[in-house]
Amino acid sequence: MGIAADLFHSSDPDRETLHRRITPTDDQQAAQQERWNDLAEVLKAKLKDQTGLPTRTRLQGSYQFKTQIRPHNARAQFDIDLGLYFEWEGEPEDGDHEPEGLKALVQDALLAYHSDAEKDATGVEDPKERCNRITFAPDFHIDVPSYHLDAERDARALATETLGWEGSDPKAIYVWFKDEQxxxxxxxxxxxxxxxxxxxxxxxxxxxxxxxxxxxxxxxxxxxxxxxxxxxxxxxxxxxxxxxxxxxxxxxxxxxxxxxxxxxxxxxxxxxxxxxxxxxxxxxxxxxxxxxxxxxxxxxxxxTEAFGHFFPMPEDNEEMVVEKADTRNALIPFQFDPQISILATPKKNSHVSWKGLNELQPIPKDCDIEFSLQNAPPAGSRLRWTVRNRGDEAAGENDLGHHAGDEATITEHSAYNGDHAMDLTVLLGNQVIGRRRVWIKVRGMAVPPRNPARRRHVL
Structure with a gap:
């Protein structure tokens, strides 16, 4: 058994695991579902009127396979595939529509949807070879591939931009995947x-x-x-x-x-x-x-070399959380024991600050936080700083952390309420020779700017 197997997955939904950290939250899935349901109904009605063809939609890809992951950073997006099916009997070539023509109609329908002020679509990209794409705030896009469907034969063909009709059956491969297990x-x-x-x-x-x-x-x-x-x-x-x-x-x-x-x-x-x-x-x-x-x-x-900040540390689960200042940082003795000074300063009020060694009292949002290694690591070793964010605010923004650098001093920022961690790993080759976690507890709103000094009136 892998010694860290319980950090991959647990039947306890409250445990911090790799699978939990890479999976969309219930709120994110609900927001996506609301958007694609609305888009599907609009596209079906509009394109049925324009083509005179029976029109269906079907969720496919990662959402259908139940293998969707959250974006790997705050700038990336969730990906949803909404298949659009135009029905007529026979082969794709037997219909009145060319593949590029159908894709053009879909593109126009997406542009019209985007222009509706009551919708929250943020843009429509140029047509791709095998789909059209519309984006939504805050963090996802919907790809719309278009198909010919002969319902009697249960046969499908994908409309492409320049390659004509392409044999493609997303239903068949999904059935294959399910039947494998x-x-x-x-x-x-x-x-x-x-x-x-x-x-x-x-x-x-x-x-x-x-x-x-x-x-x-x-x-x-x-x-x-x-x-x-x-x-x-x-x-x-x-x-x-x-x-x-x-x-x-x-x-x-x-x-x-x-x-x-x-x-x-x-x-x-x-x-x-x-x-x-x-x-x-x-x-x-x-x-x-x-x-x-x-x-x-x-x-x-x-x-962490494979999964970065998404892979949790043992401290992320309650049996190993470090709560007291005098508790040792790790239950396993390492060759090197890093000592980290921390300085947090509100961005809008530099007259206030919080300092600590290996720990820090709770701080508000919008602080610059400087972490500095105070003792020299062994010769030939290298540093790896990793931010691991937790909590609903960070998860909602798809910002669960990042690799923060490899210098002796780095600066980060408090953006989300919650209990977050800065992990310093000291490596010699591939061997971990030292590590320390600093908990950063963010509570409340940012510190307001300092009031300017009141002007003295001279008589």
Missing amino acids: EDQALRTKVRRQVRYFKMWAALTFVEGSRPSSILLTVLVADAVREMDLASTDDADLFESIAAVVHARLADGAKVPNPVDTDEDLNRLSDEEHAEFVAQLETLVDVAARANGAQDKFTAAETW
Whole structure:
């Protein structure tokens, strides 16, 4: 069993786990559902009137597969796929509409929706090859792929911008995915693994050269087919899947669509595929070191190499929360014990400040916070500062943290109420030789500007 397996997932919804931190909140899902329901009804009515065709919509992609992840940073967006289906009998070419013509109608409908002041759409992007896209405040977009549907044959074809009609059946691949694991509990476990790999990919690759969600989904589903899912924890399972996927892609790039083997789901260029394989090799090494660690702190610090601030530390769960000033920072003795001074200063009132060593009293929002390592680390070692935010405010803004730097002194900012953490890790090679967590408790609104000195009147 992976020593940090309970930091991947727990049946207790209140525990801080990787899966909890990468999954949208209930409020975020409700907001998305409200928008796509409204958009779907408007598009169906408008395009049925324009084309004279029966029109349906269907949620697909990550939302349908139940593998959606939150944006990997506060600037990224949730991705929703809303399929739009135009019905006529026969082949796609038997209808009165060309694929690019249907996509143009959809684009116009999205622009009209965006122009409606009662809607909260924030923009419509230029048409993409295989979909149209509309964005919404605060943090998501809806991709609208358009299809021909012959309901009698249960056959679909995707309308593209320049490639004509393309064989594509999102329903068939979803049914395939569900049928791969008939047991609901095991299917849920596979879905978690897909989420882990999707977040790793989001953190590792830039958009445009990132392996697609459906590619990762199929790779994971294929990899687990011969594995003992029931008795393997999430940490060990992730390592096993990473090793199988790496070996497969190192041997060849092609990943056939399981419901249409003529389609290759791997659309990465040769250079992008080579980078994918190289990063998978690194991931396998990280997973092996993490699962082979002697203590949970070292394991969690190692998993941070793959998942960054999304991977929680043992202190994030109540049995290891440090509450008292005289409590040791770690239950595991390390070679180096970092001493961190903290200075928090309101941005609008520099005459007020809070200071501390290894801890800080609660502070308000909108403070600059300077963290400075006071004792020299061992020669040849390196530092890794990681912000881990918690609480509803940070989660609502998709800002659960970030890598904060590698210098001896760094500056951060208090933006959200809640109990947040600054974690300093000291590494020598790949070995964790020191660590310290500083809790930053943010309470209340920002300190107002200092009133200017009252002018003296001279008689």
